[in-house]
Amino acid sequence: MKNIGFLSFGHWSPSPQSGTRSAGDALLQSIDLAVAAEELGADGAYFRVHHFARQLASPFPLLAAAGAKTKKIELGTAVIDMRYENPLYMAEDAGAADLIAGGRLQLGISRGSPEQVIDGYRYFGYAPAEGQTDADMARSQTEVLLEVLKGNGFAQPNPRPMFPNPPGMLRLEPHSEGLVDRIWWGAATDATAVWAAKLGMNLQSSTLKFDESGKPFHIQQAEQIRAYRAAWKEAGHTRTPRVSVSRSIFALVNDMDRAYFGTGRSEEDQFGYIEPEKRAVFGRGYTAEPEQLIKLLAADEAIAEADTLLLTVPNQLGVDYNAHVIESILKHVAPALGWR
Known part of the structure; x- marks a missing residue:
């Protein structure tokens, strides 16, 4: 059995061919797709976060709105770039959104991906400390976030506050109990996956990781999960x-599926460089008739290791078509693989 959800990058473009021509379209359709996915029986609605791009960028208003419109489905991110985040302000936003959703947030966070601009986090007011890398900064911000999400008091109260305080040191409010156990780390290496485990975070592994052995993507990813x-x-x-x-x-x-995706091209892993001197492997996609798709997916070792599968969706094709994409997997593929 697996949790099955969707992952949307929330692309938008003013092109006449796009079903999301504005940021408002992308946001509102994201909420509608979460509602539709819940009605179909999907388990999760997840959203990617990219800054300085025509994509979803500010996750907490979206998560709160989707939480108010749904009842059961998990709502999450994959991932929030911690180089751009004030961890205390983030904890307040996350706590509020989680309470609105009734404790359904599953927050994926990470060091982030290659950016649209050079050192974009500096425009947000953040810079690595002396001797730190930007990845070090992201991890240190994460450690602060995890600590404040525990709900322990840490701030010295004002002896003459505007409002009465509870006794002792003060914590951030609103606090959502249990949210600290629903933080996920997006790991691109085995080492950061191990680091996440030590801190008690869940693991998100995407369609890309740094190449650490030259093996096929799904095997490297399965080894990462086991580590x-x-x-x-x-x-x-x-x-x-x-x-x-x-x-x-x-x-x-x-x-329509065949027109959009039935190209007949061979789908294979791709190896390349996303950063200087850092070779990465991009996992293959899977496109086929259901019977063939079932055979292909059964051989994916990393899917077998995971308890949750996120289906990346082409959000610019509109809510109805994306709901169809999700339903096709839930109805025609998942039962045969024992996922449902």
């Missing part, structure tokens, strides 16, 4: 961690 679980066990955490993987999966069940 993460071993580190989790060694750390002595008492709860069971969650692990998600993302995939582009399209079941060709009608003529």
